[in-house]
Amino acid sequence: xxxxxxxxxxxxxxxxxxxxxxxxxxxxxxxxxxxxxxxxxxxxxxxxxxxxxxxxxxxxxxxxxxxxxxxxxxxxxxxxxxxxxxxxxxxxxxxxxxxxxxxxxxxxxxxxxxxx
Amino acid sequence: xxxxxxxxxxxxxxxxxxxxxxxxxxxxxxxxxxxxxxxxxxxxxxxxxxxxxxxxxxxxxxxxxxxxxxxxxxxxxxxxxxxxxxxxxxxxxxxxxxxxxxxxxxxxxxxxxx
Numbered sequence: 238x239x240x241x242x243x244x245x246x247x248x249x250x251x252x253x254x255x256x257x258x259x260x261x262x263x264x265x266x267x268x269x270x271x272x273x274x275x276x277x278x279x280x281x282x283x284x285x286x287x288x289x290x291x292x293x294x295x296x297x298x299x300x301x302x303x304x305x306x307x308x309x310x311x312x313x314x315x316x317x318x319x320x321x322x323x324x325x326x327x328x329x330x331x332x333x334x335x336x337x338x339x340x341x342x343x344x345x346x347x348x349x350x351x352x353x
Numbered sequence: 354x355x356x357x358x359x360x361x362x363x364x365x366x367x368x369x370x371x372x373x374x375x376x377x378x379x380x381x382x383x384x385x386x387x388x389x390x391x392x393x394x395x396x397x398x399x400x401x402x403x404x405x406x407x408x409x410x411x412x413x414x415x416x417x418x419x420x421x422x423x424x425x426x427x428x429x430x431x432x433x434x435x436x437x438x439x440x441x442x443x444x445x446x447x448x449x450x451x452x453x454x455x456x457x458x459x460x461x462x463x464x465x466x467x
Contacts (some may be wrong), residue, residue: 279442280457282455286453292452338453340453346395
């Protein structure tokens with residue numbers, strides 16, 4: 238079974254530039270998550286989709302971050318414009334979405350973003 | 354905002370030695386606790402999902418225990434090997450009403466020295 242795919246793996250941009258990340262979840266997984274992991278901290282949930290609807294985006298900085306999952310499969314996360322504090326690893330995860338407590342989330346390898 | 358803490362932040366272990374570290378979480382409204390292992394440049398890998406007080410789970414040389422009444426979980430590595438070097442993350446599952454949202458601790462970075 239193929240895992241969660243993410244691209245690019247690494248990205249270096251200057252502040253105020255735009256950047257986009259792509260995620261393809263495990264086939265058949267209804268729920269997709271984007272996390273931000275800043276060095277020295279644990280991953281923080283940015284947004285959660287159930288199929289193509291948003292379940293939770295309470296921690297997404299909506300003035301600069303946006304995400305979409307138009308066909309309920311793959312997803313893109315965009316930052317426009319980027320700030321220095323956006324330097325982090327952006328992780329995508331997916332799960333079956335069967336609403337079972339303790340359901341495992343499967344993670345991709347992440348995109349490491351450096352904003353100069 | 355939930356408080357999930359892991360200690361220590363990092364530790365060095367000699368190859369062959371055993372070690373353990375802690376995850377503490379809210380003791381009220383417990384649903385599930387997840388453990389992940391994250392090796393550099395790889396995807397975080399699910400180790401355990403723990404749901405019941407007193408749960409003990411084992412995978413090879415790695416095991417975990419759960420105490421939901423006092424709000425902590427221990428992860429043990431027996432006979433550490435260099436391939437065990439990774440960051441170990443615990444995550445508190447906030448339950449179905451919260452969409453099974455995970456709140457992660459800051460991780461324990463383990464370095465096993467040959």
